[in-house]
Amino acid sequence: xxxxxxxxxxxxxxxxxxxxxxxxxxxxxxxxxxxxxxxxxxxxxxxxxxxxxxxxxxxxxxxxxxxxxxxxxxxxxxxxxxxxxxxxxxxxxxxxxxxxxxxxxxxxxxxxxxxxxxxxxxxxxxxxxxxxxxxxxxxxxxxxxxxxxxxxxxxxxxxxxxxxxxxxxxxxxxxxxxxxxxxxxxxxxxxxxxxxxxxxxxxxxxxxxxxxxxxxxxxxxxxxxxxxxxxxxxxxxxxxxxxxxxxxxxxxxxxxxxxxxxxxxxxxxxxxxxxxxxxxxxxxxxxxxxxxxxxxxxxxxxxxxxxxxxxxxxxxx
Amino acid sequence: xxxxxxxxxxxxxxxxxxxxxxxxxxxxxxxxxxxxxxxxxxxxxxxxxxxxxxxxxxxxxxxxxxxxxxxxxxxxxxxxxxxxxxxxxxxxxxxxxxxxxxxxxxxxxxxxxxxxxxxxxxxxxxxxxxxxxxxxxxxxxxxxxxxxxxxxxxxxxxxxxxxxxxxxxxxxxxxxxxxxxxxxxxxxxxxxxxxxxxxxxxxxxxxxxxxxxxxxxxxxxxxxxxxxxxxxxxxxxxxxxxxxxxxxxxxxxxxxxxxxxxxxxxxxxxxxxxxxxxxxxxxxxxxxxxxxxxxxxxxxxxxxxxxxxxxxxxxxxxxxxxxxxxxxxxxxxxxxxxxxxxxxxxxxxxxxxxxxxxxxxxxxxxxxxxxxxxxxxxxxxxxxxxxxxxxxxxxxxxxxxxxxxxxxxxxxxxxxxxxxxxxxxxxxxxxxxxxxxxxxxxxxxxxxxxxxxxxxxxxxxxxxxxxxxxxxxxxxxxxxxxxxxxxxxxxxxxxxxxxxxxxxxxxxxxxxxxxxxxxxxxxxxxxxxxxxxxxxxxxxxxxxxxxxxxxxxxxxxxxxxxxxxxxxxxxxxxxxxxxxxxxxxxxxxxxxxxxxxxxxxxxxxxxxxxxxxxxxxxxxxxxxxxxxxxxxxxxxxxxxxxxxxxxxxxxxxxxxxxxxxxxxxxxxxxxxxx
Numbered sequence: 001x002x003x004x005x006x007x008x009x010x011x012x013x014x015x016x017x018x019x020x021x022x023x024x025x026x027x028x029x030x031x032x033x034x035x036x037x038x039x040x041x042x043x044x045x046x047x048x049x050x051x052x053x054x055x056x057x058x059x060x061x062x063x064x065x066x067x068x069x070x071x072x073x074x075x076x077x078x079x080x081x082x083x084x085x086x087x088x089x090x091x092x093x094x095x096x097x098x099x100x101x102x103x104x105x106x107x108x109x110x111x112x113x114x115x116x117x118x119x120x121x122x123x124x125x126x127x128x129x130x131x132x133x134x135x136x137x138x139x140x141x142x143x144x145x146x147x148x149x150x151x152x153x154x155x156x157x158x159x160x161x162x163x164x165x166x167x168x169x170x171x172x173x174x175x176x177x178x179x180x181x182x183x184x185x186x187x188x189x190x191x192x193x194x195x196x197x198x199x200x201x202x203x204x205x206x207x208x209x210x211x212x213x214x215x216x217x218x219x220x221x222x223x224x225x226x227x228x229x230x231x232x233x234x235x236x237x238x239x240x241x242x243x244x245x246x247x248x249x250x251x252x253x254x255x256x257x258x259x260x261x262x263x264x265x266x267x268x269x270x271x272x273x274x275x276x277x278x279x280x281x282x283x284x285x286x287x288x289x290x291x292x293x294x295x296x297x298x299x300x301x302x303x304x305x306x307x308x309x310x311x312x313x314x315x316x317x
Numbered sequence: 318x319x320x321x322x323x324x325x326x327x328x329x330x331x332x333x334x335x336x337x338x339x340x341x342x343x344x345x346x347x348x349x350x351x352x353x354x355x356x357x358x359x360x361x362x363x364x365x366x367x368x369x370x371x372x373x374x375x376x377x378x379x380x381x382x383x384x385x386x387x388x389x390x391x392x393x394x395x396x397x398x399x400x401x402x403x404x405x406x407x408x409x410x411x412x413x414x415x416x417x418x419x420x421x422x423x424x425x426x427x428x429x430x431x432x433x434x435x436x437x438x439x440x441x442x443x444x445x446x447x448x449x450x451x452x453x454x455x456x457x458x459x460x461x462x463x464x465x466x467x468x469x470x471x472x473x474x475x476x477x478x479x480x481x482x483x484x485x486x487x488x489x490x491x492x493x494x495x496x497x498x499x500x501x502x503x504x505x506x507x508x509x510x511x512x513x514x515x516x517x518x519x520x521x522x523x524x525x526x527x528x529x530x531x532x533x534x535x536x537x538x539x540x541x542x543x544x545x546x547x548x549x550x551x552x553x554x555x556x557x558x559x560x561x562x563x564x565x566x567x568x569x570x571x572x573x574x575x576x577x578x579x580x581x582x583x584x585x586x587x588x589x590x591x592x593x594x595x596x597x598x599x600x601x602x603x604x605x606x607x608x609x610x611x612x613x614x615x616x617x618x619x620x621x622x623x624x625x626x627x628x629x630x631x632x633x634x635x636x637x638x639x640x641x642x643x644x645x646x647x648x649x650x651x652x653x654x655x656x657x658x659x660x661x662x663x664x665x666x667x668x669x670x671x672x673x674x675x676x677x678x679x680x681x682x683x684x685x686x687x688x689x690x691x692x693x694x695x696x697x698x699x700x701x702x703x704x705x706x707x708x709x710x711x712x713x714x715x716x717x718x719x720x721x722x723x724x725x726x727x728x729x730x731x732x733x734x735x736x737x738x739x740x741x742x743x744x745x746x747x748x749x750x751x752x753x754x755x756x757x758x759x760x761x762x763x764x765x766x767x768x769x770x771x772x773x774x775x776x777x778x779x780x781x782x783x784x785x786x787x788x789x790x791x792x793x794x795x796x797x798x799x800x801x802x803x804x805x806x807x808x809x810x811x812x813x814x815x816x817x818x819x820x821x822x823x824x825x826x827x828x829x830x831x832x833x834x835x836x837x838x839x840x841x842x843x844x845x846x847x848x849x850x851x852x853x854x855x856x857x858x859x860x861x862x863x864x865x866x867x868x869x870x871x872x873x874x875x876x877x878x879x880x881x882x883x884x885x886x887x888x889x890x891x892x893x894x895x896x897x898x899x900x901x902x903x904x905x906x907x908x909x910x911x912x913x914x915x916x917x918x919x920x921x922x923x924x925x926x927x928x929x930x931x932x933x934x935x936x937x938x939x940x941x942x943x944x945x946x947x948x949x950x951x952x953x954x955x956x957x958x959x960x961x962x963x964x965x966x967x968x969x970x971x972x973x974x975x976x977x978x979x980x981x982x983x984x985x986x987x988x989x990x991x
Contacts, residue, residue: 115708304749
């Protein structure tokens with residue numbers, strides 16, 4: 001029993017390290033690939049690490065209108081996102097803490113982080129903060145039904161909301177992702193991924209123009225180590241959602257346990273699949289223009305219809 | 318049960334003091350202590366019944382045929398009494414500090430009388446075990462609640478809100494009367510014990526008619542859409558401690574009635590009945606939260622959220638009914654626990670939020686959120702407790718709202734596999750709409766908390782706000798603690814539902830819903846899905862400390878200075894620069910324009926060029942769809958019918974004597990024929 005707990009603790013520590021140190025790489029890769037597609041050189045895939053390193057050492061300015069909410073927000077956001085990363089299987093189908101919460105807990109932990117982030121945006125008293133909070137909460141709310149319905153479809157197929165069980169169900173049948181319900185659910189979740197991680201055509205992570213920014217508007221007043229925590233959480237959230245897509249729909253190569261030679265192969269395959277998905281997101285980003293904010297609901301309605309079709313097709317085929 | 322006597326003493330004492338016109342600071346203290354004692358006694362009694370699993374009953378014959386004053390604490394009654402007593406105790410503590418400084422405190426004896434009367438009547442509603450006695454208690458609740466709602470009778474809004482409440486409540490009682498008497502005539506008796514499972518023995522159409530009458534009759538009290546319009550009119554205008562009780566527990570009398578009828582008086586109902594409850598639940602939840610988002614009156618916003626949460630409870634009940642129709646008692650137990658647990662949880666966090674709104678109203682003298690702001694510095698305790706309530710009501714982990722919503726999701730997910738019919742698609746769709754509801758609720762509480770408590774004060778009153786009395790804060794602290802404990806300790810609390818599910822569905826819920834000595838909450842089996850709020854909370858604390866490690870490694874030397882917020886180069890940031898509640902909900906108002914039909918009017922006054930306006934007048938409103946489309950025509954019809962009826966009632970005594978005479982002759986003829 002004790003050795004089991006120790007084993008889980010080591011797995012958890014390893015996965016914390018993995019989520020922490022892999023997530024900026026995905027962000028860096030996306031930015032570089034985007035730069036190359038726009039025939040720019042880009043700052044290199046390691047730039048996010050350098051940014052975090054620098055921000056963590058810098059001083060910070062706290063707005064004089066802010067309360068303790070402003071200080072609490074980065075910590076809550078960081079902890080919730082990282083915990084979501086521990087509930088999700090990454091290089092092994094057995095996520096370290098997957099018994100403590102399934103996919104519903106992941107979605108709601110991310111929601112808890114967002115709740116505080118939106119309050120942090122309102123706490124500064126600046127119009128930008130309120131603007132960002134309002135838009136963020138709106139878009140995440142209308143993305144929610146599509147996300148949940150797609151997740152439900154997969155959970156019904158696997159007979160569980162536990163993410164490890166869902167990944168293992170996929171491992172059993174390598175070609176399951178070709179089933180219409182899986183493909184439709186994947187398409188719906190891909191749209192939700194773009195909306196939730198704030199990418200074009202929903203939000204532009206590189207803009208500071210008040211008409212268009214959403215996520216950036218909320219965190220405009222943050223600086224130094226707090227900003228580092230928030231940027232890092234955003235990268236981790238992106239990793240968590242991408243892992244959800246990759247390991248639930250394409251789990252092949254995922255090792256069943258932790259202490260096997262296959263785990264290393266699994267790490268390579270996992271990184272490769274993540275980079276492919278990131279490349280797909282970048283392709284969407286570079287080939288589309290940003291939508292007007294009131295057109296975004298239409299895009300998310302498409303996602304909802306896709307997941308509803310996925311649900312119906314689970315018992316048609 | 319002794320609590321009933323204490324409540325009676327409290328209300329009688331209040332009446333006597335109010336009639337003899339004695340006054341002094343001992344009056345509210347005495348009456349609040351009495352209600353507190355009564356609540357604590359009832360709390361003990363109901364907890365005892367739930368733990369021991371045995372009924373507690375008391376019978377007093379009235380001497381009138383059919384009516385007996387029977388009170389019985391069976392598990393279901395005990396659960397609702399437990400909820401009531403918990404909230405009543407906290408609200409009583411709150412009232413110690415609230416009464417002397419509020420408008421309700423001008424007549425504390427009268428208030429104490431009505432307050433104790435309301436608690437007495439509600440306890441009787443939950444425990445009465447005879448149809449006539451139940452209806453008497455039901456009406457007593459309505460009357461006591463009406464007088465408490467119109468306690469600030471100088472205000473026009475209070476009078477109209479109270480009247481609307483009373484009228485709709487009467488309509489509901491009418492339906493209940495017919496429905497319950499239909500059941501009673503089939504059973505041949507008025508005692509609840511004779512009614513168990515009676516729905517099965519009635520002719521199908523009669524059983525269906527009674528079901529519909531009772532569902533909508535209790536639905537009026539619970540505030541289901543479209544019978545909800547009294548709720549946002551009546552709850553906000555009442556004194557704040559009454560609003561807390563109204564939203565926390567008075568509307569739950571409707572939920573209690575439904576639980577009693579659905580799971581005690583009826584056996585397995587046909588599928589349409591469960592589907593109706595599920596659909597009404599989904600519609601109430603979604604429309605409730607959408608209307609809540611458009612409010613910037615803090616208490617009205619909370620009132621609309623009550624409608625939303627009643628919807629979530631009904632999703633659990635509806636699924637439970639459907640599972641019972643499909644012959645799946647274990648799943649039905651899961652869904653019933655989801656609904657009942659949410660009933661308790663909503664009671665706790667809604668009471669907490671209303672008390673918080675009461676503090677804010679007390680400190681700023683306004684319910685308008687656009688005039689608040691910055692209260693987190695001036696009222697730190699109120700702000701913290703309100704935040705806990707806001708996190709709980711948004712269904713976020715690890716607090717209690719998350720647990721009951723998690724059970725609801727699991728019940729809805731299990732529904733897909735419970736039947737081969739096409740109707741199973743309804744379950745995941747309902748789940749998706751529940752997700753939308755919860756996300757919108759989170760958006761709404763970001764608005765409610767952010768605009769009310771954060772940033773700069775938007776008015777002089779908010780600037781001058783002071784923290785409230787200790788008793789008011791400690792009442793909130795108690796409820797906030799309950800939110801945390803019910804969330805973290807959920808797995809240890811679930812066995813409380815065992816006697817209820819045993820009595821109604823014949824299975825115990827806790828063996829399938831908990832595992833690992835109460836560390837895990839499971840959905841039927843651990844393989845179907847599990848969650849542990851304790852572990853999540855612990856992990857959040859540990860991981861939240863991780864940034865401190867990063868700080869030790871990198872940031873120790875970094876300076877932390879305070880500076881002004883970026884104001885775009887204007888001369889200093891003022892409250893006018895802040896986002897308002899109306900602006901915050903604007904995107905959703907535009908997205909759901911088909912529902913809200915927003916109307917806005919902008920008039921700008923300028924002298925030289927329209928680009929330099931001197932003054933701008935802005936007006937924006939949404940169309941109250943149900944009020945204009947359903948209740949407007951209904952009111953017209955009733956009024957025109959009443960006008961025509963006037964001809965019959967001409968005011969002449971001779972005419973009335975003639976009516977009496979004709980009626981007498983008709984009755985005689987009827988008697989002779991029979």
